[in-house]
Amino acid sequence: DAGVIQSPRHEVTEMGQEVTLRCKPISGHNSLFWYRQTMMRGLELLIYFNNNVPIDDSGMPEDRFSAKMPNASFSTLKIQPSEPRDSAVYFCASSQRLSEKLFFGSGTQLSVL
């Protein structure tokens, strides 16, 4: 298996622009997580899906952030409008049903200028 695939690897954008991050989980995994990593706050859980349904989005910082999972093999995290404080590495992770073992993608390095 190719593992969790994220795109793009790097994204540089200007403040106010819309940013869309993409994730393909491992085939057969039922749960998908979006994390954000910064030096100050470490790894923070943003949102968690189970069987394509959002279960907990309490970590989403603001209404500017939204996430979707239209099917079992694809998820997006959108930021609109983006701000410089959104600059971070965004990770997608997936796990098998009822398992805490997470498999992370390589992340998207987002820079908002």
Next chain:
Amino acid sequence: GENVEQHPSTLSVQEGDSAVIKCTYSDSASNYFPWYKQELGKGPQLIIDIRSNVGEKKDQRIAVTLNKTAKHFSLHITETQPEDSAVYFCAAPSGAGSYQLTFGKGTKLSVIP
């Protein structure tokens, strides 16, 4: 929710020496404790985990110990090698029965040849 504290934040050891990283957690109902290794430019990767029904688990040069009474668990790396240099994260479930993980802030381990 769960609160996970990790120490030290940085650790330097000579090649061949042992390294120990410690974490404390707040929720006494937590029953799963993983450790992740993150290399530069990559996502975290699970290296070892332990459940609350055992006190210690080993996998070659890596071991994890758990003290449920004191609510802390530790990662032990013996005979360290330069390729062990990375950032290590501990984690614990975000609540009883939760499949969401709360991560520690990380420990940057440097193994000096």
